[in-house]
Each structure stands twice: as structure tokens, then as C-alpha cells.
Amino acid sequence: MKIRNVNFGEKPLFLAPMAGVSDVGFREEAVKFGADVTYTEMLSARAMAHNPKKTDLMTITSPLERLTVAQIFGHESEYLVKALENEMLDKFPAIDINMGCPAPKIIRNGDGGALMDSIHLAGHIIESCREMTKKPLSVKFRKGYSEENYLDFAKMCEDSGADFITFHARTVEQGYSGEADYDAIAEVKAKVKIPVIGNGDVVDLASYERMLSTGVDGVMIGRGALGKPWIFKQLKEGKEDVDVDKYQVVLDHITTLRKYYNEKWLSLYIRKHLLWYVKDIPMANAIRMTLATCQNIDECLEIIKKCFSKNI
Ligand SMILES: Cc1cc2nc3c(=O)[nH]c(=O)nc-3n(C[C@H](O)[C@H](O)[C@H](O)COP(=O)(O)O)c2cc1C
Known part of the structure; x- marks a missing residue:
């Protein structure tokens, strides 16, 4: 998967952005075991403008990380565009916009997953960011807020200039309950021409193979890597277990x-x-x-x- 001269690798494995969890030490371990792409925790575009010190600690990267994506969130395109101009993000080769976070304090502000119910605003944000950066730009979203609108949302991302999308196949209201809907992931893959990264419930070889069978271009893993960053080695080597100190x-x-x-x-x-x-x-x-x-x-x-x- 090559996007705007950035090589993400063949069927790349992504370590998911996880606020309060995906610190630089954890990401480094994941990379040692084969994660091709890592993410910062989500960075508030507003906080970057008003309280940059807070964000500074969240943008630490390791020299071992080959490709770390900076994930930003917000609902005001002017702040998101400003964030892209911020020198804190200079070192990141790619940018992701969070349009799927279900955390109540994020939703209350109209950020993250709330944008799934404001598809025009979401499109405007992507277009504005697209104009501002030549880096690979992606959007991470869910099946919908409560109503499922993932096919329209995926197409909107593509039409607005996103280079790839990451799809966590649950609604925002579902949070982390129920199961990720792999049929929906296959539908999204069939709908758009840009690469699709599949996300949700990949925890072992069987779930990884199920995810790959949807036709996705890469796979993102979150909770399956908690306390187990060697999952990337397991999946790459096609083993149920690997020998790890x-x-x-x-x-x-x-x-x-x-x-x-x-x-x-x-x-x-x-x-x-x-x-x-x-x-x-x-x-x-x-x-x-x-x-x-x-x-x-x-x-x-x-x-x-x-x-x-x-x-x-
Ligand atoms: C503790 C925690 C924090 C998370 N923080 C973020 C975040 O900052 N940005 C984001 O896009 N998703 C976030 N997520 C969602 C994950 O990136 C991922 O989409 C979700 O966990 C589903 O994948 P999984 O089933 O492999 O865990 C978070 C998930 C968890 C469990």
C-alpha cells in the first residue's frame, strides 16, 4: 500500500490509536514485533492551538517507529487546518482525522463520532485538511452514530479527498459492545476505490484471517495488542503462539x-x-x-x- 510516496507496506498491520494507552514505549514494542504503522493518541486540534505543552508530550515518537500517523480530532475546520500547520506535526508522515470516537466528552463537543451524524460538516473538514496538506490523509470512522450510514460516509471521505479510510465496524452508540460487522467492512471495500483498513475484534489468527477475507488493504489492531504487543509477530508468522521473553x-x-x-x-x-x-x-x-x-x-x-x- 503506497500512498503519495509513503510506503505503508504490503497488507500492513496497524497498531490502533488508543488514548491513554498507545504511549511511545508500547508503540515501540509493537513495532519490534512487526506493527508496520503506529498512531499517536488522538490530539485535540483546539488544544494544539491553546495549550500546546499538553500535546507536546503526546507527540513523542521512537526512532524505531517507521511510520507513525498523527491522529487529530475536532469539529472546527479552522482549528484542524491550524493543527496541520503546527510544527509539532512536521515529523509525522501521515495524518488521520478521528470521526469515530464514542467518548461522551468528545461527543458532547461535536467531535469524533458525533461527526458521523453531520456528514456535510465532516466533508468540509476533510476538504479543508486536504487543501492544507500533501501528506497522506485518512479518516477513521464507524458504522454510523446510531443510524448506519457507513457507505455514504465512506464515499464522502473518498470524494472529499481522503487517501484511505479506517473502518471500525460498530456504531458510535454501540461503543465496544456487540461484534464488529465484517460484512459491513466488505461492503465498504466494494464501495470505494481508496484503500480500506479494517478494524474491530482482531485478537488472533482466526479473526485476522476473517478480517482479511473481507478484502481489506490492511488491518488495525487495538485491544488485541493490550498486554500482548507480540500479536503482530503471531499474525505475520501465521502462528497461534510465539516464543517471546x-x-x-x-x-x-x-x-x-x-x-x-x-x-x-x-x-x-x-x-x-x-x-x-x-x-x-x-x-x-x-x-x-x-x-x-x-x-x-x-x-x-x-x-x-x-x-x-x-x-x-
Ligand atoms: C482505551 C482505548 C482508547 C482508544 N482511543 C482511541 C483514539 O484515541 N482514537 C481512535 O480513533 N480510536 C480510539 N480507540 C478505538 C480503537 O482505535 C479501535 O478502533 C477499537 O478499539 C476497535 O478495535 P479493536 O477491536 O482492535 O480494539 C480506543 C480504544 C480503546 C480500547
Whole structure:
């Protein structure tokens, strides 16, 4: 998949943008295991204009990342266009506009998934951004807000100048409930000429193959990578399981974050990742309790090390 001279790879695997989760350390681990494309957490176009320091920390990238897409959100085209002019985004080779986020505070402002119910405004935003950037420009959206309008929305994205689209086949109202509708993904793929990245519920080889059978040009994985960034290696090698030093992955994730963030912030932030890393091991509940109460990161790391050793 080559777009405007940017090579995304053959049937590329994307690590999904995940606010509060897809930090630079996690993305680095995903890339080591074969993720071709990574995303920043969603960046508020308004905040970039008014409070750039807040966004600054969210635009840290790793030299290991080959292709990181900056994802922006907002409903005011003037702010989105301004964001594209912001030097913070200079280093990113591609831009994505979030038109699918279901979080109530995003929807209340008319951003993210709310735009699925304002197709003309969404089209105006894409056209304005298209005029502003020569970089690959994509849109990430869902099946609709509550009414399903994904075919019209996909066509609108194409007609407004998006180079590719990422489709999470659930409605905004559904949030993360129910199942992603792979038939809808196949319909979108048949409807537009631009590349389509399929997203939703890819967690193993079987779901990955089901997603590929829709004809998509690439696959995006979110929750399936939580605590398991090696899923990209599994999928690329076509294996149910791969031999990975899991403790080393956790250690590397934390070591990367320590380069950029202070210990106090990190010790609060990292616990959710640690809980995901241990979710599949025996006695996960007891370990979770211990991790929740340990005093600092090194103590947590000792516990994780023991968990992953063969004695447990
Ligand atoms: C914790 C979390 C945060 C997310 N944040 C974002 C975000 O910032 N931008 C976005 O477009 N989607 C976001 N998503 C949605 C994912 O990118 C993805 O579309 C969704 O999880 C479905 O894919 P999956 O079934 O592979 O997880 C988020 C999802 C989760 C679970």
C-alpha cells in the first residue's frame, strides 16, 4: 500500500490509536514485533492551538517507529487546518482525522463520532485538511452514530479527498459492545476505490484471517495488542503462539517511558499496562491485587519477573 510516496507496506498491520494507552514505549514494542504503522493518541486540534505543552508530550515518537500517523480530532475546520500547520506535526508522515470516537466528552463537543451524524460538516473538514496538506490523509470512522450510514460516509471521505479510510465496524452508540460487522467492512471495500483498513475484534489468527477475507488493504489492531504487543509477530508468522521473553518486553516498555516521563507519573500510568501483561497467566487475580498495592515500578517489575518465571 503506497500512498503519495509513503510506503505503508504490503497488507500492513496497524497498531490502533488508543488514548491513554498507545504511549511511545508500547508503540515501540509493537513495532519490534512487526506493527508496520503506529498512531499517536488522538490530539485535540483546539488544544494544539491553546495549550500546546499538553500535546507536546503526546507527540513523542521512537526512532524505531517507521511510520507513525498523527491522529487529530475536532469539529472546527479552522482549528484542524491550524493543527496541520503546527510544527509539532512536521515529523509525522501521515495524518488521520478521528470521526469515530464514542467518548461522551468528545461527543458532547461535536467531535469524533458525533461527526458521523453531520456528514456535510465532516466533508468540509476533510476538504479543508486536504487543501492544507500533501501528506497522506485518512479518516477513521464507524458504522454510523446510531443510524448506519457507513457507505455514504465512506464515499464522502473518498470524494472529499481522503487517501484511505479506517473502518471500525460498530456504531458510535454501540461503543465496544456487540461484534464488529465484517460484512459491513466488505461492503465498504466494494464501495470505494481508496484503500480500506479494517478494524474491530482482531485478537488472533482466526479473526485476522476473517478480517482479511473481507478484502481489506490492511488491518488495525487495538485491544488485541493490550498486554500482548507480540500479536503482530503471531499474525505475520501465521502462528497461534510465539516464543517471546515477556518480562523483557515489559522491562523495555518501561525503560523507554523512563526516558521521557517522570517516575511519579509513570508509576501511576503504567499499572494498567502491567495488569494487561499479566492477564493470561495463572493466578492473575492474586497478582493483580499485589500489583495494585506495590510501592514503585521496580517493585512491580520484580513481581512481573516472578510471574513470568517458570516457577509460577
Ligand atoms: C482505551 C482505548 C482508547 C482508544 N482511543 C482511541 C483514539 O484515541 N482514537 C481512535 O480513533 N480510536 C480510539 N480507540 C478505538 C480503537 O482505535 C479501535 O478502533 C477499537 O478499539 C476497535 O478495535 P479493536 O477491536 O482492535 O480494539 C480506543 C480504544 C480503546 C480500547
